[in-house]
Amino acid sequence: MIKVTTAPFLDETTRAALASGRAEPALGLFLDVLMEMRGISEAEGEAIAGLALEAEAPAVMKPDALAMAFAAIERGAQRKPAHGAMTHPELAGLPAALRDVIVAAEASGSWSYAGPGIKRLHLGLPGAAKAEIIRLEAGTAVPWHTHKGQELTLCIHGEFSDGLDTYGPGDFSAFDGKVRHQPRAHDTGTAYALAVTDAGLRFEGLLGALQKLFGQ
Amino acid sequence: MASGNTPKPPGEMLGEAERRRFADLLGMVATHQDRDAYSQLFAYYAPRVKSYLMRLGADGALAEEIAQDVMVTVWRKAALFDRKQASVSTWIFRVARNRRIDVFRRAKRPDLDPEETMILPAGVEAPDARLEAMQTETRVRAAMVDLPEEQVKLLKLAFYEGLSHSEIAGKLDLPLGTVKSRIRLAFSKMKARLDDD
Numbered sequence: 387m388i389k390v391t392t393a394p395f396l397d398e399t400t401r402a403a404l405a406s407g408r409a410e411p412a413l414g415l416f417l418d419v420l421m422e423m424r425g426i427s428e429a430e431g432e433a434i435a436g437l438a439l440e441a442e443a444p445a446v447m448k449p450d451a452l453a454m455a456f457a458a459i460e461r462g463a464q465r466k467p468a469h470g471a472m473t474h475p476e477l478a479g480l481p482a483a484l485r486d487v488i489v490a491a492e493a494s495g496s497w498s499y500a501g502p503g504i505k506r507l508h509l510g511l512p513g514a515a516k517a518e519i520i521r522l523e524a525g526t527a528v529p530w531h532t533h534k535g536q537e538l539t540l541c542i543h544g545e546f547s548d549g550l551d552t553y554g555p556g557d558f559s560a561f562d563g564k565v566r567h568q569p570r571a572h573d574t575g576t577a578y579a580l581a582v583t584d585a586g587l588r589f590e591g592l593l594g595a596l597q598k599l600f601g602q
Numbered sequence: 603m604a605s606g607n608t609p610k611p612p613g614e615m616l617g618e619a620e621r622r623r624f625a626d627l628l629g630m631v632a633t634h635q636d637r638d639a640y641s642q643l644f645a646y647y648a649p650r651v652k653s654y655l656m657r658l659g660a661d662g663a664l665a666e667e668i669a670q671d672v673m674v675t676v677w678r679k680a681a682l683f684d685r686k687q688a689s690v691s692t693w694i695f696r697v698a699r700n701r702r703i704d705v706f707r708r709a710k711r712p713d714l715d716p717e718e719t720m721i722l723p724a725g726v727e728a729p730d731a732r733l734e735a736m737q738t739e740t741r742v743r744a745a746m747v748d749l750p751e752e753q754v755k756l757l758k759l760a761f762y763e764g765l766s767h768s769e770i771a772g773k774l775d776l777p778l779g780t781v782k783s784r785i786r787l788a789f790s791k792m793k794a795r796l797d798d799d
Contacts, residue, residue: 426789431761433742435699436692438762441615444649445656448666452644456637458674495701498671 458499473497474521476543477578484542484580487511488519497521504528520579522546522571537561537583539569544577546570553579615743616691624690625683632680640677643690648673651698658702658763672698686736699764745795753788760785 426434448454472478473492477485487509497505503526509517519542522528538560541553548559548567561567571577616624624646630639651672655665675697683693746754759770771781 426761426792427738429738430742430792432688432692432696433739434746434757435762436689436695436739437615437743437746438758439647439650439654439695439698440689440691442650442653442657445652445662445665447649447652447669451648451666451670452641455644455648455670455673455677458670459677462674462678498667499674500667 454499457502461499474576474578476576480542487517491519501528502526515582517580517582520569520581522569522577522579524571524575524577525573527568527570537581540580540582542578542580544575545572546577546579547572615747621689621691625685628676628680628683628690628693629685631677632683643676644673647676647690647694651694654695654698654762655702668698668701672701675701688736689739692739695762741795745792748795749788749791753784753791756781756785756788757792 472485472489473496477488480488488507491507491509494510495508497507500506500520503523505521507519507521509519511517520528522544538558539553540558541555543555545552545554546569547553548569550567551557551559553559553569559567569577569579624643627636627639627643630636631643648669652662652665652669655668656662660668672694676694679697683690688696746757749757756770759765759773765773767781767785768778770776770785771778774781776784
């Protein structure tokens with residue numbers, strides 16, 4: 387079956403379905419005629435969007451935006467991830483469930499610069515809550531985003547402290563939006579955390595259960 | 603007519619000379635890692651990419667961060683830019699859109715309405731398709747200049763902001779049927795201008 391989408395850009399599944407449809411000449415003809423009559427090609431749609439972008443009213447960037455971009459460029463030039471392997475081999479020992487998600491996220495996106503010595507990887511999970519991996523180089527402190535909702539932070543590698551406590555692999559913290567905490571990686575090495583923010587969902591029940599299971 | 607948060611008035615499209623200059627600059631980034639050329643591209647596109655992301659609902663801080671990522675990607679992938687195939691604006695739009703999809707990955711859109719106007723991929727490219735790609739850019743530019751403002755707006759909502767027909771109806775506070783017929787009209791006018799060059 388061929389799926390037809392109204393979305394101006396196509397997700398991979400739809401793209402694949404349409405491409406396989408084209409392998410069948412009759413369907414290919416059907417698609418060509420349909421496009422001729424009803425549609426605008428993807429290239430035309432992108433050209434329209436390109437025009438809209440270039441005519442966009444510019445937003446104000448931070449004064450050091452360009453300097454930060456150059457810093458990220460230089461940082462990125464130093465690393466050469468092996469194809470198909472994890473960007474950071476020290477994460478290879480993680481539980482498979484998380485490792486798979488990280489590998490998938492690295493395949494579709496990349497670690498992004500989040501300040502000096504800090505990188506993050508959005509895990510791209512569906513749903514409203516957001517999950518990401520934060521990587522802190524030894525001695526680096528996060529000017530942690532002030533999240534509106536609650537935040538669960540699980541240490542998955544290395545050690546960090548947040549002024550209130552110290553966390554090693556398997557330790558986690560749960561904060562509501564009010565408390566500020568600033569995790570700092572220990573000088574001994576790079577630390578990684580899995581951070582989940584609730585984006586307006588309520589984790590209360592979950593937090594209570596976690597507290598019972600793991601709390602002091 | 604549009605109610606609610608009307609977007610800021612857009613700026614101007616670039617002239618032919620400016621577009622050529624930006625393509626030259628991106629070429630210099632690719633071949634010489636030219637930081638000055640990159641700085642000029644950054645100055646023009648980073649604030650606009652940020653606007654694009656804010657238009658799609660990102661707050662200022664997130665939009666800034668993603669715009670940064672997009673521009674870093676522009677540096678890294680500059681060698682993939684082919685001025686025969688796309689304008690710099692279109693190319694950077696693609697980078698920004700893909701980055702946005704990564705960041706705001708959503709569950710699949712639920713109900714696809716087969717009545718809506720559809721966008722289809724070109725499939726396997728014909729040998730001459732590459733040569734024609736830049737002509738497509740040029741013709742789309744010419745067609746957009748000709749279209750009435752109302753129709754340009756609809757095309758931008760569909761292609762630039764990535765909205766479905768019902769989302770456009772909600773945004774413009776119009777009945778869905780009206781939006782569908784107007785979009786169909788905009789598409790057919792666009793098509794007519796694209797075809798008769």
